[in-house]
Amino acid sequence: MGTKWVPRLLLSLFLLVPATAWSIEIHGRSSTQLEWFNNDFNDQRQVEIGQYLRFSLTDIDKEGKLSFFGYGRFNQDLNNGEGFNARLYYLYGEYRNLFDKVDIRLGRQFVNYAAGTAIIDGGQVGLKNIGPVAFSAAFGRNVIFDLDGEGGHGGDLALALSAYLYGFRSTDLEISWFRKWDQWDVARDTIGATFKQNLFNNLKLYGNTRFDLTAETFSEVLGGVKYFPMSNLVLTGEYYQSYPTFDATSFYSVFAVDLYQEAVFRADYTINEMISLNAGYTSQWFGEGGRGHIYHIGCSLRPIEPLLINLEYDNNQGYNGKTNGFLADVYYDVTKTLQLAGGMGYDVYTRDVVLSDGTARLFWLGGKYRLAKNMTASLRIEDNSNERYHNDVQGRFVFNYDF
């Protein structure tokens, strides 16, 4: 038998390919950044070049159920001997709607439940479309980001199980259990719940709690109500309390602590397309008679379409220190491709009765230019004047490419 059939067979296979091929979609952003700042730890000027990359690969299979996602950065110090630094935020593969019921995610990922939150190197499985309740489970190595890199040890793990209402328009309810290990010892054992209910077309009740199984106490309890008589007015009232419980592996877990409580009252009102206002008051109880009060007002102004001004003022009268200051930002769209911006901040703070007040001022200017539909470049320069520095100039230049 001759071998001429081999190339003919291969050719016919290639001809078949267009009839069966599908298209993988790749989206993402590459962000190249040049940053200069004062390194507080050795008081030297530092210049770093950084590269961020975020990507998503979808439609890998014909049904579009398989996807990959990733996000990370690396930085290289150019002059201060800090060297190379990298951080991987997430990198995972996801298969959705297996049998129209199961979602699977494997790799480094961010998981968020009422009972606990973590970045894990592991897996998450979701089960849905089996009735009014859906389930989720996650397990993996607990990833901890430290000041300069990844911290943690072998045996740092996280496990979460959750059940939540699925398919209800006005009601959310989730109950979950979260356990964290620290070098193979159980550090956290928490049950959590979150709840939300919309009522009467103008009311929302919501709550959130965590119960620490080790300390047998509610480490956090939040209950609130939002009243929205109009689409542009929201009134909020909240009560929150917490016991600061510690990991069971921490020396401080055995200490008695005070209950912290706060009550929040807020109003958010959008007058029209040009003006929106917000104001809030937080009353704090620290235990043993300690009291605190936080006042906040803010507004957002758009006197003409290309111009946006944000202003906010905060006054924090704490039991062991006070802060008082404002932040202001201005954005101006010069053209469809060019945006200029600037802002300032001013804070006066009191640490204790012995010291005089400290002040901190910051001023910044920036601009963003759209080079093409998928390319932007921006520059931001900031100057700080405070108790530590008469002038501390820092900035960043960022080039983004979207694909």
Place this chain on the structure above:
Amino acid sequence: MLLALSTFVTHFAVAQKATENEAQKEPVRQSAKESHKEYAEMKIAECSECHKGEGVSPNHDADWVRGHRTVADNPGSNCSQCHQQSFCLDCHSGGGIDPDLSTRNYQRDYVPRSHRTDFIMIHPIKALDNPQTCKRCHEPSYCNQCHSRYPKGSLHIKSHLMLGPNGQKYTAGLQEHATEARRNLQSCQTCHPDGDACIQCHSSGKTNPHPRNWGRIKDNYKDRAGSRVCTKCHLPGTY
């Protein structure tokens, strides 16, 4: 053969979609909630009108940063219809791939607006605020790493007597320590991560640091963490 290959390559489509946030794919079956994927670029005022019409509370307003936790920590939430995980982690873990011009840096990390102007000097006041606020983003080890690099003399703690600009010493006579520690024990942990300073007064036979329900809950700690913490103060077999 070349023609067939080129046909295959053209099917390997690379979309040139220039949006800053690429939303994730939606599940095939819709729940009773409206899918928000199409509304990712809509103005908030228009979202609020539709929400009010449907009896759902408006959100993504000025209070959203403070209040999003109760929505986001539900696995059934619809956040992922418009946001990728990078959106959360940029704020919570110092990333900066989608920064606004107003977003500040602290060295190579991006910081949220709550860090205001000079957070190095302001954070001691904020850290004595709601004890849970810092831990939304920071592990205790983050605080330890930073504090271990600075002299501890200038930290202005009420129960610690100043000894010049770079030194301080705990003084029981000032009588502030117990109240200060109970209100915010995390602050103590930032400089004394292993509690070695505490053991001098709070070990076995000395001032009892335990909560009132300790007799009921102490076995919970032994069951989970073994003797790791207990033996710092107690001899084996005595607890």
